[in-house]
Amino acid sequence: MITSLAAWLDAVPLAAVPAVLVTVFFIAAEVGFRIHRRFGGSGSAADESQVLSTALLVLALLLGFTFSMALNRYDERRQLVVQEANDIGTAWLRAGLVPAPHGPVLQRALGDYAQVRQTSPLPGETAKLATAARLRDQVWRRAALAQADLDGARAASLIAAVNSVLDTGTAREKAVAARVPGEVMMLLVIFASVACFLLGYVLAAHGHRHRLASGVLFVLMALTIMLILDLDRPADGAILVDQSAMRELATDLASAALLAHR
Template identity: 30%
Template sequence: MNVDSVPIWLFFFGTIAMIMASVEAGYRLGRASHRRSADEKEAPASGVAGAILGLTAFMLAFTFGIAAERYDSRKALVRDDANALRLTYLRSDFLQEADRGETRELLRKYLDLRLAFASGGSVEPGKVRVMLAQSDQIQRRLWDIAVANGKRDLNSDVAALYVESLSDVFATHASRVAIGLQMRIPKGVWLVLSGLIVFGTMSIGYHAGVSGSRRAKASVILALSFAMVITVIASLDRPDGYVRVTQQPLMDLRSFLATSP
């Protein structure tokens, strides 16, 4: 199953259900073990629970680090995208008059396309394909115009500067697609993290059962705490999560282009 197809809210409620079920299963195993053998002590169970929860904390920190780093990268790429587009727009002044208007109109459409996609809610595969296809068409046309103008004077430093800024636009687009749409927390990491959470919370319930105590009502607080952290990680990992990257640099650029000739 594709992790991206799982709704964010399901991470929250699914984690709560998983932890509560694990604690209950561990508690019942502990009670059964305690009844069968009086030699089953709570001290070893406590040590096992502490060790597993320590590993769980490490995996949570590791997974959160992956998601947070990608989130920071996506924020930086939005700024890079805005800067590259602005510079390309300004350097288009040096193009032939016939190409200048078309280039600036293409850049405006390109910017509107990015903003519409970023504010469009869920990132569906069909929507992604349409956005990428339209972006590719605009990029190809921009490149054709740049090549045609460059061939008029192969030694022009001005043409070289325009091509450089246009190349930055293309490179930033490729990075945004790779980091924002294609790269995710690996399924193996989610699997290991889920397994450690299950084993860790089972060991907590087992410890309670072996010690002969009643079910801890604080298990609900534990489940809510884990669920909140998992939900934040899942949201940071997705471009359509609850924690979204601001597109303000691109919105500011659109305001600038709207007042430019």
């Protein structure tokens, strides 16, 4: 059930997440308010407030840990874009030390690979992933031929550079696919809803709903969860990984290829 709810949450457009969550939180608080009015026990309001404080503290910890997890994954994806651009550029320069025909052929293969890596491939983009894998195989075959024209030290340097390109490419694809588990996000939403239920329950003990103050709290909670989802989703939202390093490299390599043919 949790897995199904997590899939549903992932399908909700990011812009609609705050409205959906605030609605759920208001409903949970209202249910808690009415349950206390009908079935409230003889406990004091201070005791019930202590339970609410504990629940909100645990919720804050969950929000903090989940936000940190999403931010770390986002930062990893950002760093891998720059690293892959640097690795391809280094391999391209070292391929320039290889005499023709193998050196220029390897450089063209690296340039073609950079063109398809200008954006981070998503897990569902099977054609793009297959093209990238095919070009990596092509780069490796060209490198194997090119290293035969170099002495031992320069050949090892070339192979190391090309190997870094292949490793970083795979790591970048895996980093885009790695997200905060949907079950964690769904349990976070459920726990937040339970905290709102307890808030309504405690407010009933005090005799007032305090809709304005509660609404501000619900909006802040919803925006925080939306921010976590925004960091975690690589394809949509306002916080996207900057791909300019790879785009600039692809443009530079294409320009160099044009100059080489003049």
